[in-house]
Amino acid sequence: MSDDELKDFYRWLVTLRLLDQRAWNLQRQGRIGTYPPYSGQEACQVGTAAALEPEDWICASYRDWAALAYRGVPLSYPLLNSMGHPDAGKIPESINALPVQVVIAAQTLHAVGLAWASQLQNQDRVAVAFCGDGATSQGDFHESLNLASVIQAPVIFVVQNNQWAISMPVSRQMHSKTIAQKALAYDIEGIRVDGNDIIAVYQTVKKLAAQVRQGGGPVLIEAVTYRLGAHTTADDPTRYRSQEDDRRLSQGEPIGRLQRYLRDAGLMSDQDFAAVDENAKTKVDEAVEAAEAYPKSDPESVFSHVYAELSEPLKDQRTAFRQTVQPGGAKLG
Amino acid sequence: MSDDELKDFYRWLVTLRLLDQRAWNLQRQGRIGTYPPYSGQEACQVGTAAALEPEDWICASYRDWAALAYRGVPLSYPLLNSMGHPDAGKIPESINALPVQVVIAAQTLHAVGLAWASQLQNQDRVAVAFCGDGATSQGDFHESLNLASVIQAPVIFVVQNNQWAISMPVSRQMHSKTIAQKALAYDIEGIRVDGNDIIAVYQTVKKLAAQVRQGGGPVLIEAVTYRLGAHTTADDPTRYRSQEDDRRLSQGEPIGRLQRYLRDAGLMSDQDFAAVDENAKTKVDEAVEAAEAYPKSDPESVFSHVYAELSEPLKDQRTAFRQTVQPGGAKLG
Amino acid sequence: MAKLTMIQAINQALGIAMERDERVMVLGEDVGKNGGVFRATEGLWERFGDHRVVDTPLAESAIIGSSVGLAIGGMRPVAEIQFFGFIFEAMDQIGTQASRIRFRSQGRYHVPLVIRAPFGGGVRTPEIHSDSIEAFFAHMPGLKVVIPATPYQAKGLLLSAIQDPDPVLFLEPMRLYRAGREEVPDDWYELDLGKARITRPGDAVTLIAWGPMVPVAEQAADRAAVDHISVEVIDLATLNPLDTATIITSVEKTGRAVVVHEAARSGGFGAEVSAQIQEHAFLSLEAPVIRVTGYDTPFPVPSIEDFWLPDADRLYQAIQAAIRY
Amino acid sequence: MAKLTMIQAINQALGIAMERDERVMVLGEDVGKNGGVFRATEGLWERFGDHRVVDTPLAESAIIGSSVGLAIGGMRPVAEIQFFGFIFEAMDQIGTQASRIRFRSQGRYHVPLVIRAPFGGGVRTPEIHSDSIEAFFAHMPGLKVVIPATPYQAKGLLLSAIQDPDPVLFLEPMRLYRAGREEVPDDWYELDLGKARITRPGDAVTLIAWGPMVPVAEQAADRAAVDHISVEVIDLATLNPLDTATIITSVEKTGRAVVVHEAARSGGFGAEVSAQIQEHAFLSLEAPVIRVTGYDTPFPVPSIEDFWLPDADRLYQAIQAAIRY
Numbered sequence A, B: 001m002s003d004d005e006l007k008d009f010y011r012w013l014v015t016l017r018l019l020d021q022r023a024w025n026l027q028r029q030g031r032i033g034t035y036p037p038y039s040g041q042e043a044c045q046v047g048t049a050a051a052l053e054p055e056d057w058i059c060a061s062y063r064d065w066a067a068l069a070y071r072g073v074p075l076s077y078p079l080l081n082s083m084g085h086p087d088a089g090k091i092p093e094s095i096n097a098l099p100v101q102v103v104i105a106a107q108t109l110h111a112v113g114l115a116w117a118s119q120l121q122n123q124d125r126v127a128v129a130f131c132g133d134g135a136t137s138q139g140d141f142h143e144s145l146n147l148a149s150v151i152q153a154p155v156i157f158v159v160q161n162n163q164w165a166i167s168m169p170v171s172r173q174m175h176s177k178t179i180a181q182k183a184l185a186y187d188i189e190g191i192r193v194d195g196n197d198i199i200a201v202y203q204t205v206k207k208l209a210a211q212v213r214q215g216g217g218p219v220l221i222e223a224v225t226y227r228l229g230a231h232t233t234a235d236d237p238t239r240y241r242s243q244e245d246d247r248r249l250s251q252g253e254p255i256g257r258l259q260r261y262l263r264d265a266g267l268m269s270d271q272d273f274a275a276v277d278e279n280a281k282t283k284v285d286e287a288v289e290a291a292e293a294y295p296k297s298d299p300e301s302v303f304s305h306v307y308a309e310l311s312e313p314l315k316d317q318r319t320a321f322r323q324t325v326q327p328g329g330a331k332l333g
Numbered sequence C, D: 001m002a003k004l005t006m007i008q009a010i011n012q013a014l015g016i017a018m019e020r021d022e023r024v025m026v027l028g029e030d031v032g033k034n035g036g037v038f039r040a041t042e043g044l045w046e047r048f049g050d051h052r053v054v055d056t057p058l059a060e061s062a063i064i065g066s067s068v069g070l071a072i073g074g075m076r077p078v079a080e081i082q083f084f085g086f087i088f089e090a091m092d093q094i095g096t097q098a099s100r101i102r103f104r105s106q107g108r109y110h111v112p113l114v115i116r117a118p119f120g121g122g123v124r125t126p127e128i129h130s131d132s133i134e135a136f137f138a139h140m141p142g143l144k145v146v147i148p149a150t151p152y153q154a155k156g157l158l159l160s161a162i163q164d165p166d167p168v169l170f171l172e173p174m175r176l177y178r179a180g181r182e183e184v185p186d187d188w189y190e191l192d193l194g195k196a197r198i199t200r201p202g203d204a205v206t207l208i209a210w211g212p213m214v215p216v217a218e219q220a221a222d223r224a225a226v227d228h229i230s231v232e233v234i235d236l237a238t239l240n241p242l243d244t245a246t247i248i249t250s251v252e253k254t255g256r257a258v259v260v261h262e263a264a265r266s267g268g269f270g271a272e273v274s275a276q277i278q279e280h281a282f283l284s285l286e287a288p289v290i291r292v293t294g295y296d297t298p299f300p301v302p303s304i305e306d307f308w309l310p311d312a313d314r315l316y317q318a319i320q321a322a323i324r325y
């Protein structure tokens, strides 16, 4: 990796971390709704996203905004999403990524299908399925890995093992010592990587993506990381994890690490770091502004994307709906 | 194993094989409906069932009548089942087994629950989940193994790898070379056993059942066998498997093998074998007779076991139903 | 034009859809070499190869979930669920995924997926193989539900379903697969989704059915005709979107309606039809809408199913009851 | 007797059920140390230990499937599905297993299982967390479906559900968890399953609701009262088995009925209620049964849900429409 690439990573991580923290605060101020912070997992997400080709697919869960952002989804989207705006699902046309999805592990099968479609159409695209440690318990996770292995689909499963599924530690989720070893059940390659080390994540995914793209079959990556914050703004982790453990595990977080590396290698100075912080602040301010200035959604739009064409019954329902809503969007009554 | 036990096994296998063949013929004669033959898999099923304690649980699929029969379910039950008689599901009170179940892999979770219940109530019971190679692709299979491993439930998963799931060869079902290795995903013990060798199956299950009973956690057994016949009477295997392969794989079938062993060891003579055949014929004749003489089910019984008590709506529906059926059970109209 | 059974018509539709559009592919359990347990996909594997006719592992959620990805990725998957009762395993991928991708992505993505499944009773299957649970799917916004009742209908509706940009559940009445033959054009033709079909005109009672109950309804209508009761039989063909107009026009004329389905009574789709009739044709109704349905029990074992399933007798009695009310 | 919120009443019910019967256990995601994401199981893990209050892996099919085994094996599992929308993952274990074991085994086995799930809108959740899909379950013979609308109801119905020998789906309206307090006896008491409850007597219009829509219905009734329209509000409390008698008696008196639910309109349980009313009270009806429901779209994002959900206005208008018909 070039020095510039590393510095760029740093800029991304810092910006994304700040965005995440800002989102948390916005929720606390009542300006956005429930929000699932990704702090601590930026390296897994950005490292993976950066290692892909532009046309590759990403299938994300609710916590994977850092990956989407790196791919080009505006920074305002996670905020819009927590503001309950429908457009947060409208991934810009130029980006091959599915909107975030909350049903645990369901997106892993979509990734298999997308990879399969690429295979059938000789598109050379790889699909990445992000999911969490908790997701490995779901039937869909298993069905994904099995199907992908049988058809040798070009999928990379990236499990972010952040140690927790809400209040459930990994040890209650599985009896196996690692997630990577689950690859053995499917005779595919399984790798455990330090998910807090963006260079390791990037290089692992880079290498595996090439291999997968060349028809080497699916791979399973366990990126070991730590969820620095709560599960969501509605969660209180002090109920179930000790401050002690928390302190210990937080130390490995990816930004401090990359910063130390950059400093030790003489690549960035304190001044540079301050500039990055400054720049991040600007970008995050802009994102907040963009989200808050984003046009309100027309309530009636709820009918617009159920089917390609509005069916007769839905037309009637929309007419009835209109009678309950004022033109400006306020509720009648 | 004692000589007598081996001879008893032989008697069971021969009787069950004959029953299976008779069932096939009865279907062809239109005397019973669709039937799923277990020929070739008797050793897996009887060997396993024999290695259990009387109170242990068995959770069977549609093809596991040999296991149930060995546990004491009357030989007439598989016939009654294919005659569409509801009582085929009524496992006699003395036997801890669930009725056969067709939704692939669903029963594996019931086995986990039963084992768990035993654990919680200190009953020292082990639960056996039978399923097929095809069943390993289902989400429920994975969720079973994972949950069982986490709670260290006393379950034995017996996967009868009969090489086929209807027309799908194992190689299309999974990319892994074995099923046993799937245990590695859960850090539980996985064992591959020759499922056509009843002694091997028996001894393997015996040993593992003891271990499981003592709290050693769940185990996965892959019993490698071969489905000698069609998937069911509605299936035509010549569409998808070659006579060549079929001939080769049929050779390992369990009865011939046990017979050769008994003969070579001088334990049974041709006369003894003939006597076993004779006895089997009698038993199977009796089973057919019992099934055909079994009182017809009262159509109205369809309302009897929906809930413990008939709800008001169901009472009304039963009244309406009665008006469409003659007292003798014939349809009015 | 040849006289085809329904299963042949379906097979032919799949064949010409695959010929015409490279993106169309068939996937499911035993759909390849074996040609499907009912032979719906017979010969397709030989014609189109194993990239387009794919035997999947035994996992319904994987079949539908990967189809969602295939569809978004530019293919036009036609997925087979071997028996409708096994669709329970794929409920999440249908109910929260396939049917909501367009909505979730605000139109950026859509899922042109057809899910085919044989369904219904009368053919003496083991447990779970005969269930009629179409009502679940008619209650899933974003999904269409189509049910043919004849070979001609089956082919035309299936081709439309494959052309449709949104996910369509296509339910095939098992007992009609080989129950009769009908002239079916050799070529491509489409029948509009969302349109009901009057199969017998009449003016005294409207009898509403779909799938396996359509011939039963016609039988009952024939019997009523002998008694000079003129029954109009409507085959809904699509449950969602429902062709309310055809139903209401008929009931406004007849003033009486009977709706029939195999599914359990409570919460069955008959309730929706009944509710809509009384909403839209209240003043025309001379009698309550009568539902003739399966009972609120699991689908019974084969020795009991003939007693349990709605038949022409029960329908005829309902017609009489509607008339005499 | 103390004034409790619904979530407290549920928590108390679980506690005394576990105290009284060793076989009762609670399992699900985050139900242990965390006390459940809504705190329904708060304190139980501390009181009863981790054998009886079990955090399961994140797998709904496993939760229900293993509960089926637990129940057959002599336990009385109370399983939590964290949000109703995730029950899609367990559909098979509910629809073909829990609900059919008694039938399949002809009474040899039964499944005393309670499945608790928070449901409904109005609380600004992410996608899939607010779905009202109760209609699916009211169409599953062998299962009971119970929905409390007040703290007192919640405790009594939950205790009955836990006592019931058959599987019960117990749906808890999220937005009523902490919406108000009610006097709830400290001890054990049971409320009959399968009995509707008249929460406001009236004689001009019958308004039928369940769960989260009950207070909305009461609000609408209050508003109507100002206009001297006397509305009888029925809380169904149990959808299966349905208390048809209470509904019909009321409609025979009022001649008019409005039924309300959050769920999508087509195929919602309102259709069943409507169908039954016109079946059994046809001659009493002065106006069609009106349904006020969610629309046939996926549940909308938070910024739109207030527009989408049925509210007292829409109900009031429906009451007016019924009166003026």
Ligand SMILES: Cc1ncc(C[n+]2csc(CCOP(=O)(O)OP(=O)(O)O)c2C)c(N)n1
Binding pocket: A063, A102, A103, A104, A131, A132, A133, A134, A135, A136, A162, A164, A165, A166, A227, A231, D029, D058, D060, D082, D086, D089
């Ligand atoms: C099928 C399903 N069940 C339950 C939930 C509720 N839920 C949301 S997130 C979560 C934990 C997920 O843990 P993990 O997969 O490790 O991802 P993480 O939240 O740690 O990123 C749960 C139980 C859900 N969204 N989907």
Ligand SMILES: Cc1ncc(C[n+]2csc(CCOP(=O)(O)OP(=O)(O)O)c2C)c(N)n1
Binding pocket: B063, B102, B103, B104, B131, B132, B133, B134, B135, B136, B162, B164, B165, B166, B227, B231, C029, C058, C060, C082, C083, C086, C089
């Ligand atoms: C969930 C589900 N999907 C599909 C089927 C239809 N089906 C019945 S048996 C079978 C193959 C099962 O193969 P395997 O698990 O190897 O068991 P075997 O029949 O070989 O004993 C299939 C696909 C089913 N019963 N359940």
Ligand SMILES: [Mg+2]
Binding pocket: A132, A133, A134, A160, A161, A162, A163, A164, A165, A166
């Ligand atoms: Mg996690």
Ligand SMILES: [Mg+2]
Binding pocket: B132, B133, B134, B160, B161, B162, B163, B164, B165, B166
């Ligand atoms: Mg097999």
